[in-house]
Amino acid sequence: MGYNAATRPGGRLILSTVMATEAEVAALIVEALHLEVTPAEIDPEAPLFGDGLGLDSIDALEIALAVSRRYGFQLRSDDEHNGQIFASLRNLAAHIEKNRAR
Amino acid sequence: MSETAPLTDRAPGEVMFHRGSEAITIGRFLSDVAALAARLPPRPYALNLCADRYHALLGLAAALSRGQVMLLSADRSERRQREIAAAYPDLCVLADAGEGEGEPGWQPPPGALRVAAEGQGEDGPNPRIPLGQVAIIGFTSGSTGEPAAHPKPWGALVAATRAAAARFGLRGPAVSTLIATVPPQHMYGFEATMAMPLHAATASHAGPCFYPVEVAEALHAAPAPRLLVTTPLQMRALLGSGGALPPLAAVISATAPLAPELAAAAEAAWDTSVLEIYGATEIGSIASRRTTAGDTWTLYDGVALRRGAEGEVVLVDVPGMPAPVPLADAVEFQPGGGFRLLGRRADMVKLGGKRASLASLNRLLAAVEGVEDGVFVAPEDLDRNPSARLMVYAVAPGRSPGEILAALRERIEAVFLPRRVVLVSRLPRDPVGKLTRQALAELHRQAVPQKVAE
Numbered sequence: 001m002g003y004n005a006a007t008r009p010g011g012r013l014i015l016s017t018v019m020a021t022e023a024e025v026a027a028l029i030v031e032a033l034h035l036e037v038t039p040a041e042i043d044p045e046a047p048l049f050g051d052g053l054g055l056d057s058i059d060a061l062e063i064a065l066a067v068s069r070r071y072g073f074q075l076r077s078d079d080e081h082n083g084q085i086f087a088s089l090r091n092l093a094a095h096i097e098k099n100r101a102r
Numbered sequence: 103m104s105e106t107a108p109l110t111d112r113a114p115g116e117v118m119f120h121r122g123s124e125a126i127t128i129g130r131f132l133s134d135v136a137a138l139a140a141r142l143p144p145r146p147y148a149l150n151l152c153a154d155r156y157h158a159l160l161g162l163a164a165a166l167s168r169g170q171v172m173l174l175s176a177d178r179s180e181r182r183q184r185e186i187a188a189a190y191p192d193l194c195v196l197a198d199a200g201e202g203e204g205e206p207g208w209q210p211p212p213g214a215l216r217v218a219a220e221g222q223g224e225d226g227p228n229p230r231i232p233l234g235q236v237a238i239i240g241f242t243s244g245s246t247g248e249p250a251a252h253p254k255p256w257g258a259l260v261a262a263t264r265a266a267a268a269r270f271g272l273r274g275p276a277v278s279t280l281i282a283t284v285p286p287q288h289m290y291g292f293e294a295t296m297a298m299p300l301h302a303a304t305a306s307h308a309g310p311c312f313y314p315v316e317v318a319e320a321l322h323a324a325p326a327p328r329l330l331v332t333t334p335l336q337m338r339a340l341l342g343s344g345g346a347l348p349p350l351a352a353v354i355s356a357t358a359p360l361a362p363e364l365a366a367a368a369e370a371a372w373d374t375s376v377l378e379i380y381g382a383t384e385i386g387s388i389a390s391r392r393t394t395a396g397d398t399w400t401l402y403d404g405v406a407l408r409r410g411a412e413g414e415v416v417l418v419d420v421p422g423m424p425a426p427v428p429l430a431d432a433v434e435f436q437p438g439g440g441f442r443l444l445g446r447r448a449d450m451v452k453l454g455g456k457r458a459s460l461a462s463l464n465r466l467l468a469a470v471e472g473v474e475d476g477v478f479v480a481p482e483d484l485d486r487n488p489s490a491r492l493m494v495y496a497v498a499p500g501r502s503p504g505e506i507l508a509a510l511r512e513r514i515e516a517v518f519l520p521r522r523v524v525l526v527s528r529l530p531r532d533p534v535g536k537l538t539r540q541a542l543a544e545l546h547r548q549a550v551p552q553k554v555a556e
Contacts, residue, residue, distance in 0.1 A: 034491075036503065036522045056516040057312070058454055058489055061339050064313050068343055074315035 022093040029089075032066040033059050044090040060086065072101035106230035107260045109135070109163055110300040114225050117277055118299040119156050120324065121308045126156065126219075131163075132228055133221030138164040141215065147193035147239075149173040149186055150287065151210065154198045156308040157217040158286040159296045161196040162238070166256065167229040170194075172238045175249070176288040176455075177515055183211060185249050186241070233257030233422065240289050240383040243458045243515060252384045258422030259297050262386045265402035265421070266293065267302035269390055270329070270352065270377070274303030278351060279324040281307045282331035283317055288455055289383045290356045294331045304329075314343035327351035333455065334360045335488035337368055337376075350374040355393075356381060357455030359443075359485045365393035380443070382457070385420050385427050389441070398440040407433065407441060430457060451480050451492065454517035463518060467494060470509040472501040475529050478520065479542055491521035495545060497528055524549045 026039035029048075033055070049055050055063075064075040075085070085095045112118065114129035126134075138160050142148065148165040150172050152158040165172045173190060175182055187193065197210030199218035210216075231237070237256040241249040267273050280298060284291030295306040311320050317340055321328055330353045332340070337355060340347075341364075350372050355365075356379040365376040380399050381387035389399040401407065404421040407429070416433050417426040432444040449459045460478050467476040476496035484490045496506055503523035510519055526549070530541035 034521060056454070058335060058517065061313070061335060062489055065339050065342050068314075074313060074343065076313050076316050077310035 017097060021097050022089060025093045025096060026089055028066050028070060029063060032062050042089050044093075045088050047088060048086050048092065055086075063092075067096060071096055071099075073099045104232045104234055105257075106232050107256065108228050108230050109166060110228060112300070112303070116303070117305045119159070119306050119308055120279065121156055121219075125305070127224070129223075129225040130221060131160075132226030133223040134160055134219045134226075135163040135167060135221070136226040137220040137222070138217060139167045142168050142170065143194050143215070144168075145170065145192050145194040147171050147173055147190045149175065149183070149190070149193050149195045151175075151178050151183075151195060151197045151214065152217050153178075153208075153285070154217075154308055155282070155286045155295055155306055156219065157196075157198050159299070159306075160219065161217055162296055163300075166231050166235075166237055167227075169235065171236050171253075174238045174240045174287050174289070174292055176285050176291075177241075178208060178287075179516075180211075181512070182241075182249065182515075189249070189251070231256045233260070234424075238292070240292075242383045243456065243462065243518070254386065255422055255424065258386070258420060259293075260301055261404060261421035262293060262402070263297045263301040265404060266298065266387060267304075269402055270354070272298070272302040272304050276327060277303050277305050277325075278327045278329050279307060280304050280329050280331055281311060281317065281320045281324055283311050283336040284331060284333060284357065284455070288357070289386060290379065290381060290455065291331070293381075293386055294354065294356075294379075314340045314345065318343070318345040318347055321350070322348050324348075329354060333357045333488070334364060335454075338364060338488055341367055341371055347372050352377050354379060356387070358452060358488055360393050361486050362393055369394060382430055385418055385423070385429075388418060388420065397442050398436050399443070400440050407435065451484060451518075453484075453490070453492070456515060456517055458515075458518050463492070463514060466513045467496065467506075467510065469513070470498075470501075470506055473498045473506065475531075477529060477537055477542070478518075479546065492518060493546075494520035494523045495526050495529060495542075495549070496523060497526060501525075 022044055023039060026042045030039050068074050084091050086092060110128055112128045114127060116128050117125045118128050118131055119126040142164055148161060148170050150158055150161040152161055162172050173186060175186060195211055195214040196217050197214040199216035233256055235256045236253045237259050238254050240252045272278055280295050282291055282295045286292055286296050298304045299306050307320050307324060310316050326349060328350050330350055332355055334355055353368055353374055353376045355376060360378050368376050376393055378391050378393045379387045380389040388405045389401045391399045406419040408417055410417045416429040418429055419426050430450055433441045434444055435441055449461050450457055451460060463478040467473060474497045476494060479493045481490050498506060503525060506523050529537060530545055531537055
């Protein structure tokens with residue numbers, strides 16, 4: 001799994017795994033939290049909490065539940081660089097890509 | 103000389119905290135308290151922002167022993183810190199040494215005194231503290247959005263702990279382990295996990311305990327008997343994760359009404375009793391019930407309710423508090439001294455364990471530049487759905503929902519932020535300017551079309 005764009009045998013450019021996960025996680029967040037924004041409107045580099053998307057700890061728990069159902073692993077606070085995981089959609093997607101069981 | 107009570111009435115050899123694999127005794131704790139107390143600058147107030155529960159307790163005990171008042175704010179945002187610093191300019195800020203825990207990306211303010219367990223011995227002085235000394239000040243969102251302060255004397259804290267210990271069978275000799283998912287700075291988490299090990303046969307658990315997997319691991323690692331101190335939201339998440347839990351003596355829930363269905367599901371899944379606590383920042387915990395056994399609350403020993411002179415308002419007399427405190431909810435007295443909740447007083451909403459009045463939120467909304475008219479609306483299922491959120495309808499030509507949300511974020515706590523901001527050309531006010539329930543329900547139907555079942 002790479003972070004770079006890959007090319008299909010047919011020559012068509014496809015999204016890298018991480019980019020695809022990013023879009024999928026954005027959709028998951030919007031659905032789990034009933035957000036008014038569309039997945040595409042979530043800035044992948046903006047903070048999810050506080051000043052960015054404005055999520056809080058209730059949302060963190062909802063996201064954790066949705067992630068465990070979809071990807072089969074549990075989020076935790078003492079993960080290495082925990083503060084980084086929710087720092088942006090991009091980081092969360094990368095963390096999921098690294099730890100997913102399905 | 104005024105009456106006093108010791109910081110702790112437990113024996114030096116008893117365990118009162120678990121940090122990782124380390125069991126901390128009362129003696130070790132008193133040694134850590136003395137070391138921290140010696141480092142506290144001579145200020146009248148200490149704002150305790152420690153996320154590590156043991157550090158938070160050291161901060162409380164050190165402040166108490168120095169006669170300083172601990173300021174208790176579960177909201178650790180920079181905005182709330184600024185508000186508190188404005189009201190209490192002569193304060194010292196306490197934060198965890200090391201990276202600490204808590205909200206992603208949270209950083210302690212520069213200049214904070216870093217709290218660590220630095221005692222050198224296995225014992226220390228056990229100071230006697232005057233019952234009338236203000237031990238803590240808790241905060242609620244006041245009517246203007248500024249934090250409203252609620253002081254609690256040391257005597258009230260000790261009396262509340264002893265009453266809770268009697269109610270939940272925590273007077274020993276077995277030491278129960280308290281595993282809590284609520285922060286130590288929320289009044290419920292504070293009473294149940296910080297005050298409790300000082301005067302009840304309990305040991306609290308320090309360490310991250312937020313996500314379901316962490317809660318399950320903490321419970322498995324804890325010595326029995328185990329009590330899970332949690333909220334409806336966390337209970338639902340833990341049930342949803344489906345992990346097996348070790349035997350639980352009881353699950354205690356507070357901060358939001360617990361739906362009987364959720365309580366029954368938890369009792370069945372974990373083969374335990376789910377007990378609910380009723381309380382508020384202003385009064386602390388005052389009553390409990392077993393949710394599946396009915397809707398009558400039983401008051402803690404020594405607590406009394408009575409009608410105020412103005413009829414609707416109910417006053418509560420709490421042992422150790424200097425004056426009766428008005429209750430935020432409407433209640434119906436039951437024979438035998440219990441009570442039923444008749445729901446929140448219409449204007450009050452409670453989210454994430456915090457209360458605010460819709461009127462005060464509406465005032466803050468009206469103050470947003472460009473908002474000509476606007477209203478916060480609580481969803482119908484607010485009292486049953488632990489993750490329910492508010493909505494805003496606003497008349498604000500030229501402003502976007504995102505701009506309004508950004509402006510509100512500057513003024514109100516995150517849990518009260520509207521999940522949706524819907525812009526409308528006008529609000530359906532009646533001739534005297536009021537918004538009736540029906541008019542708002544109709545507006546809601548138009549703005550949020552019901553999803554058709556697939």
